[in-house]
Amino acid sequence: MEINVENLSKLSRIRISGSDSVGLxxxxxxxxxxxxxxxxxxxxxxxxxxxxxxDIKNIFREDVSESKFSFKTSDIINSFPKSKKGYLSVKKIx
Amino acid sequence: MEKxxxxxxxxxxxxxxxxxxxxxxKHLEVIxxxxxxxxxxxEIFSDIEExxxxxxxxxxxxxxxxxxxxxxxxxxxxxxxGKVSSAASKIIENYTAPYDSTxxxxxxxxxxxxxxxxxxxxxxxxxxxxxxxxxxTKNPHDNDRVPGGSSGGSAxxxxxxxxxxSLGSDTGGSIRQPASFCGCVGLKPTYGAVSRFGLIAMGxxxxxxxxxxxxxxxxxDVFYQIEGYDPLxxxxxxxxxxxxxxxxxxxxxxxxVPWHLIENGGISKVVLDNFKSALKKLxxxxxxxxxxxxxxxxxxxxxxxxxxxxxxxxxxxxxxGMRYGKRVEGKDLLEEYENxxxxxxxxxxxxxxxGTYVLSAGYxxxxxxxxxxxxxxxxxxFKKVFGNEDGEKGIDIIATPTxxxxxxxxxxKINDPLEMYMADIFTVSANITGVPAISIPSGNVKEExxxxxxxxxxxAPWLREDVLFGVSKDFLK
Numbered sequence: 410m411e412i413n414v415e416n417l418s419k420l421s422r423i424r425i426s427g428s429d430s431v432g433l434x435x436x437x438x439x440x441x442x443x444x445x446x447x448x449x450x451x452x453x454x455x456x457x458x459x460x461x462x463x464d465i466k467n468i469f470r471e472d473v474s475e476s477k478f479s480f481k482t483s484d485i486i487n488s489f490p491k492s493k494k495g496y497l498s499v500k501k502i503x
Numbered sequence: 504m505e506k507x508x509x510x511x512x513x514x515x516x517x518x519x520x521x522x523x524x525x526x527x528x529k530h531l532e533v534i535x536x537x538x539x540x541x542x543x544x545x546e547i548f549s550d551i552e553e554x555x556x557x558x559x560x561x562x563x564x565x566x567x568x569x570x571x572x573x574x575x576x577x578x579x580x581x582x583x584x585g586k587v588s589s590a591a592s593k594i595i596e597n598y599t600a601p602y603d604s605t606x607x608x609x610x611x612x613x614x615x616x617x618x619x620x621x622x623x624x625x626x627x628x629x630x631x632x633x634x635x636x637x638x639x640t641k642n643p644h645d646n647d648r649v650p651g652g653s654s655g656g657s658a659x660x661x662x663x664x665x666x667x668x669s670l671g672s673d674t675g676g677s678i679r680q681p682a683s684f685c686g687c688v689g690l691k692p693t694y695g696a697v698s699r700f701g702l703i704a705m706g707x708x709x710x711x712x713x714x715x716x717x718x719x720x721x722x723x724d725v726f727y728q729i730e731g732y733d734p735l736x737x738x739x740x741x742x743x744x745x746x747x748x749x750x751x752x753x754x755x756x757x758x759x760v761p762w763h764l765i766e767n768g769g770i771s772k773v774v775l776d777n778f779k780s781a782l783k784k785l786x787x788x789x790x791x792x793x794x795x796x797x798x799x800x801x802x803x804x805x806x807x808x809x810x811x812x813x814x815x816x817x818x819x820x821x822x823x824g825m826r827y828g829k830r831v832e833g834k835d836l837l838e839e840y841e842n843x844x845x846x847x848x849x850x851x852x853x854x855x856x857x858g859t860y861v862l863s864a865g866y867x868x869x870x871x872x873x874x875x876x877x878x879x880x881x882x883x884x885f886k887k888v889f890g891n892e893d894g895e896k897g898i899d900i901i902a903t904p905t906x907x908x909x910x911x912x913x914x915x916k917i918n919d920p921l922e923m924y925m926a927d928i929f930t931v932s933a934n935i936t937g938v939p940a941i942s943i944p945s946g947n948v949k950e951e952x953x954x955x956x957x958x959x960x961x962x963a964p965w966l967r968e969d970v971l972f973g974v975s976k977d978f979l980k
Contacts, residue, residue, distance in 0.1 A: 412860070421816065421852075421859040422823075424841040429849050432918060437857055439921050444861070446805040447873045454876045468737040478735075479584070479608075484601035490830035499825055500836040 410438045410445075509573055509667060509721045516562055516572050523559045523572035527551065527616050530574045534618070534665045540646060542638040543659045545579055546587065547619040558614040569724055570613035576660040576669040579620040580627055581712060582701040583607050590703045591635040592625045594846040595828040604701020605736065606670065606712050606729045613728060618666050621656030625848045627677055627705045628815070629653050630926040633917050634850045641913070643685060644955055648910040651681030651926070657715050658685040668716045668725055672702055674709045675807055676905075676930025679942035682715055683905035683958025686944045688722045688975070689715045691930075693966050694937035695740045697726075698733035706814040709807075709934040719943065719975040726968060740966065748966035754973060758785060759795035759888055759898035767801070768928045770907040773948035777957045778904040781945040781978070785902070788977050795888045795898060799880035803932040806881070808924060809861050809874035810935075816858025819851065850920065882936045889964045900974055903929045905942040905958035909950055929960055938962050941971045943979060 414434045418425045425433060482495075491498040507515075515521045531551075538544055558572040577583065580590040582600035584607075589596050603611065610617075624634035632640040632655025640655045642648040643663040650659045654671030658681035661669050671678040673691035682689025690713040697712050704710060714725035733739045760782065765775075782792050824830035824843025831842035847855075861870035890897030906926055916923040933940035940962040947954035959978065963970040 414856070417856045417860055420863070421856045422837075422840050422844060423847075423852050423855055424845055425852065426845070429852060433849070433853060436920050437853060437860075440808060440853075440857055440924075441860065441870075443921055443924075444805050444808045444870065444874070447802050447809065447877050448869060450799060450802055450873065450877050450880065452876065452880070453872070454879055478602060480601040488599065488601060488827045490824060490826075490828070497826060500833075500839055502836055 410442045412438050412441065507667075508718055509569060509724050512573060512667070513567070513569050513571070517567060523555045523562065523616070526572060527555050527574055527618075530618065530664070530666055533663065537643075537663050537665065540641065541643060541659055541663055542640045543621050543656045543663070543665060544576070544619045545589065545591065545622055545637060545656075548586065548617055551616060551618065554614070554616050558616060561614050568613040570610065570615040570728060572614065572616060573668065574616045574618045574666045575610070576618050576621045576657060576666040577607070578654055578657050578669070578671045579623050580672060580703040581606060581670055582703070583617065586620065588620070588703065590626045591623045591637055592822075592847065592851070593636045593829070594822050594824070594843065596636075597829075598827055600701070602701065605698035605733045607701065609729050609731070621660050621669065623656055624653035625851055626703065626815075626819070627653040627672055627674055628850045628854055630676070630680055630923050631911075631913075631916065632656065632681075633913065634848055636848055639913060642910050645910070645950075645952055647952070648912055648955070649684065651684035651906075651910060653677040653681075654689070654715065655681045658682050658687055658689065661685075661715050661717055662687045668714055668721055670712055670725075670729075671715055672705075672710055672712050673934065674706045675811065675934050676927040678713045678715060679905050679930050679940060679958070679960060680926055682942040683960075684910040684956065686956030687715055687717055688719055688941065688943050689713065690722050690726055690941045690968070690971070691933055691939065692726060692730060692968060693740070693939040694934070695738045696730045696745075696939065696966065696968065698731070698736040698739050700733055700735040704818045706811040707818060708814060709811065711934075719972055719979060722941070723972045745966055748964075749969055754967070754970040755896075755899045756790045757898040757900075758782075758790050758792045758974075759901050760792060761797045761800065761901065761903065762794050763796060764800060764929070765903055768907045769925055770904065771909070773950070774904050774906070774908055774957055777945055777948050778959065781959045782902065785974075785978060790974075790977075792902075793898065795901070797881070797884040797888065797932070799877055799884050800932045802877045803881050803935045804924065804928050806874035806877040807927070807931040807935055808857075809870050810878065812854040812858035813862050813871055814858070815851075815854045816862065819847070819855050822847065853920065878935050881932060885936045885938060899963070900970060901962040903960045903962075905929060905960040909948050909955040909957055933962050938965055939968045939971055941975055943975045
């Protein structure tokens with residue numbers, strides 16, 4: 410099984426360098442090959458059916474603020490690597 | 504001291520035969536003596552003294568609970584307000600949790616003594632604790648061997664007498680496999696029995712927090728303290744569902760053994776012999792042992808290594824250096840992402856890439872969808888052997904060895920992840936299907952440099968942790 414690791418790393422936003430690249434391609438290939446044995450199982454479940462979803466239930470609720478949490482906004486802002494006037498600061502996108 | 508159960512220690516504390524300080528100091532001495540060699544703790548908390556005082560006050564005022572004053576170690580992926588939770592990763596090495604996970608807030612009501620946070624594989628990805636970004640934890644029975652993983656720190660802490668109990672997390676065997684390697688008891692509760700709120704997620708549809716200890720009664724006591732419905736985790740079961748299951752039927756004495764899985768699981772001869780004698784012991788105690796078939800479960804590990812990386816690739820997307828953790832500057836946003844994510848370890852990067860692959864449009868059906876189908880079918884396998892709702896009675900418990908081999912040597916499997924994954928072959932099916940499972944010590948097996956512990960795994964129907972505790976106690980008495 411041939412895997413284009415360079416392309417995959419780009420897709421994953423992961424840069425592979427140095428010792429990380431040693432054996433990586435072989436390891437990923439062998440794991441995917443091993444996992445692909447699931448394809449031997451016959452039968453499939455319709456992805457739109459209740460059976461596919463199983464026991465998962467709908468948990469939507471009204472879009473109103475509930476203060477279930479014990480933390481303050483400032484606790485979260487303080488853990489930002491960089492902030493400006495209470496906003497998360499990131500590099501410009503455009 | 505290490506032979507006492509929590510209940511017995513609690514009794515001594517209540518009778519004032521010992522003080523909380525004496526109890527905690529005793530354990531801190533063990534840590535001082537052994538931790539440099541075993542590499543368990545990433546941090547010993549600085550507020551122990553204050554907590555000891557509070558716990559002692561609670562006892563003196565006559566308000567003590569079972570866990571008041573009992574030392575406990577916490578895996579580094581379980582959030583505690585004001586404390587660092589790094590998941591043994593460089594990318595969130597200094598991340599201070601702004602809130603308590605639900606398990607911690609539940610425990611805090613009891614005033615146990617949180618001793619510190621313990622080592623693990625980075626983001627719980629691994630089976631040996633060698634993937635920690637900070638240190639390698641050693642097996643207390645043979646320091647050249649691994650303690651198992653990813654909760655290797657939690658298992659070593661209790662097995663070496665550093666703390667009587669600890670918390671770990673289990674996504675594919677990460678509590679049970681180290682418990683087996685280190686000779687202690689480890690419980691993976693039913694998926695949805697314990698809240699995952701405040702657990703740093705790895706595979707959200709598989710993760711569960713669970714207790715480790717040196718005896719079944721301690722693990723049982725901690726489990727009943729941390730379980731429960733939580734509005735902050737929508738996958739937790741309600742109280743009525745729990746009661747309904749537990750009161751539905753009294754557990755019988757039929758044990759099913761899926762021999763077809765065990766024989767194909769690459770099991771070592773010594774572990775197989777150990778398992779056979781464990782079954783014999785159960786038969787001697789009045790259990791009936793029979794062969795069962797779980798046809799789709801043969802592919803559980805294949806499916807696990809699709810579902811887990813798929814969930815990892817999305818759960819790890821939040822560690823991009825933007826909102827928390829370390830940000831490594833770059834010339835633009837994309838370069839900043841990639842620079843920051845370079846702080847992740849090799850195994851984490853590899854799983855993110857595999858997850859990206861199996862979720863990509865071209866391979867989604869062949870991998871992810873098929874794995875999901877196997878998962879549904881495996882769940883049906885389990886339902887069938889445990890008996891159906893029409894009253895047809897099945898077996899009460901499934902038994903397997905916890906692992907196909909005893910602990911392996913440090914460095915032996917670190918460069919061959921697929922071989923490392925095989926350590927989870929008997930444990931993943933409980934995560935794939937969601938049933939509760941426990942690993943209990945089943946004696947020692949002979950390895951090169953002496954005896955190493957082996958474990959017996961028991962799996963019960965959904966929400967029947969009570970059955971696991973009952974059979975485990977029968978086995979160990």
